[in-house]
Amino acid sequence: MPPVSRRVDRPALPPPRLVAWETTRACNLACRHCRAEALTSPLPEELDHGEAETMIRQISSWKPSPILILSGGEPLMRPDIFKLATLALDLGVTAVLSTNGTLLDRDVCRKIKDAGLRRLSMSLDGPDAKSHDAFRGVRGSFASLVSASELLRSEGLPFQINSTVTPGNIGQTEAMLRVAREMGAAAFHVFLLVPVGRARDWDEAFLAPEDYEKALRRLKTLEPDMGLEFKATCAPQYQRIGRETGLFSPRSGKGCLGGQGFMFVAHDGTCGACGYLPLSAGNLRERDIREIYSSSPLFLSLRDKSQYHGKCSFCEYWLICGGCRARAHARGDYLGEEPLCPHLPGAAGGSGRDPGSRRSTSPTPSDDAGPGPAPGSVLSAGEPSWSWTPSSPSPNGCSLTPSRTASRSRQGPTRHLPHDSPASTASPSRRTRW
Numbered sequence: 343m344p345p346v347s348r349r350v351d352r353p354a355l356p357p358p359r360l361v362a363w364e365t366t367r368a369c370n371l372a373c374r375h376c377r378a379e380a381l382t383s384p385l386p387e388e389l390d391h392g393e394a395e396t397m398i399r400q401i402s403s404w405k406p407s408p409i410l411i412l413s414g415g416e417p418l419m420r421p422d423i424f425k426l427a428t429l430a431l432d433l434g435v436t437a438v439l440s441t442n443g444t445l446l447d448r449d450v451c452r453k454i455k456d457a458g459l460r461r462l463s464m465s466l467d468g469p470d471a472k473s474h475d476a477f478r479g480v481r482g483s484f485a486s487l488v489s490a491s492e493l494l495r496s497e498g499l500p501f502q503i504n505s506t507v508t509p510g511n512i513g514q515t516e517a518m519l520r521v522a523r524e525m526g527a528a529a530f531h532v533f534l535l536v537p538v539g540r541a542r543d544w545d546e547a548f549l550a551p552e553d554y555e556k557a558l559r560r561l562k563t564l565e566p567d568m569g570l571e572f573k574a575t576c577a578p579q580y581q582r583i584g585r586e587t588g589l590f591s592p593r594s595g596k597g598c599l600g601g602q603g604f605m606f607v608a609h610d611g612t613c614g615a616c617g618y619l620p621l622s623a624g625n626l627r628e629r630d631i632r633e634i635y636s637s638s639p640l641f642l643s644l645r646d647k648s649q650y651h652g653k654c655s656f657c658e659y660w661l662i663c664g665g666c667r668a669r670a671h672a673r674g675d676y677l678g679e680e681p682l683c684p685h686l687p688g689a690a691g692g693s694g695r696d697p698g699s700r701r702s703t704s705p706t707p708s709d710d711a712g713p714g715p716a717p718g719s720v721l722s723a724g725e726p727s728w729s730w731t732p733s734s735p736s737p738n739g740c741s742l743t744p745s746r747t748a749s750r751s752r753q754g755p756t757r758h759l760p761h762d763s764p765a766s767t768a769s770p771s772r773r774t775r776w
């Protein structure tokens with residue numbers, strides 16, 4: 343891996359605000375939608391301790407340095423995770439932990455505090471044990487989550503709850519919000535699924551665009567009174583809905599941040615725009631992370647509206663939304679239009695120009711959509727959805743990338759349930775097919 347150099351980015355390009363690192367592919371759960379297709383053991387090609395240290399030093403040389411999201415797999419299954427988090431702390435890099443919560447105990451909480459990790463995120467995909475356990479694939483995971491939230495609260499460690507919306511739980515979103523509030527979460531983030539990893543062949547997990555639109559509009563009206571920080575993650579059209587309804591909040595952040603304020607480092611050092619877009623911008627083992635972020639063809643294309651195709655390329659909301667590049671990629675063109683957005687650009691008489699923007703192409707992250715994420719907002723790892731404030735931390739999710747080479751072996755006493763319930767209620771005609 344190249345050493346930390348004195349080289350700096352081109353002045354026009356600010357550093358990313360968030361870097362999500364897939365610390366390991368190992369995980370003790372078997373979630374149905376896992377982007378990482380996590381395994382019970384780490385993969386041999388994962389960055390070793392020295393390589394991870396070099397990466398963190400490179401990240402710390404960005405000023406201001408981005409927030410580092412330690413994701414996975416399950417990052418607590420990486421033996422040197424606290425040593426690396428402590429290094430980040432010593433170098434002035436704020437780090438947050440995206441965990442499934444099942445490995446937390448008092449001793450781990452102490453280590454989390456000692457390492458200066460500012461927030462944790464955990465996932466809730468149903469408001470009760472039956473629905474959540476079926477989604478997560480392990481009986482007892484709802485009970486573990488409740489215990490983890492009680493532990494974190496008693497330890498004074500702020501946490502965020504992430505929920506993935508599917509046809510099976512869309513009607514329970516408000517119930518999940520209520521559970522997150524009762525657990526004492528600092529933030530509630532909903533995620534729109536991306537068809538990668540284990541979700542790739544799970545058509546039943548996707549709503550029709552009109553149903554996502556309806557759900558996002560409902561959340562937008564609830565947002566002011568939720569009583570906790572809220573974010574719709576990997577739902578870039580939520581920003582458009584904010585503008586259309588007059589409820590736009592600068593704290594909601596930009597829509598898609600992939601390559602425009604956010605980058606993802608996979609377990610083997612491959613860099614990408616986010617964990618759900620399996621396209622390589624370069625590898626840390628060959629190039630400095632700052633060079634990859636500033637000059638890789640992938641990132642340059644994502645920042646250039648003139649390279650986009652389909653309706654996102656002439657949409658008046660491109661600067662605040664941009665469409666999900668990963669879902670567009672799943673349809674065959676990462677610069678194509680977002681498949682889950684029913685908006686017709688210009689249909690209301692608009693010009694197709696981004697409202698309030700100074701220009702319509704090639705924004706830098708600083709002038710993109712204006713607002714960007716709330717200060718300290720962590721996107722989720724795929725993971726662009728973390729929100730973090732100095733007094734509280736952020737989310738987990740699953741992160742990205744392929745590698746279907748290793749086979750899963752069962753570990754420990756957990757029981758994996760048949761994935762039978764989450765997506766069973768939606769009519770096939772109302773689903774999105776990939």
Ligand code: SF4
Binds near residue numbers: 598
């Ligand atoms: S999944 Fe990736 S590409 Fe899609 S909205 Fe999120 S950050 Fe952007």
Ligand code: SF4
Binds near residue numbers: 582663683
């Ligand atoms: S058409 Fe594309 S850019 Fe416009 S609101 Fe929809 S997803 Fe966003």
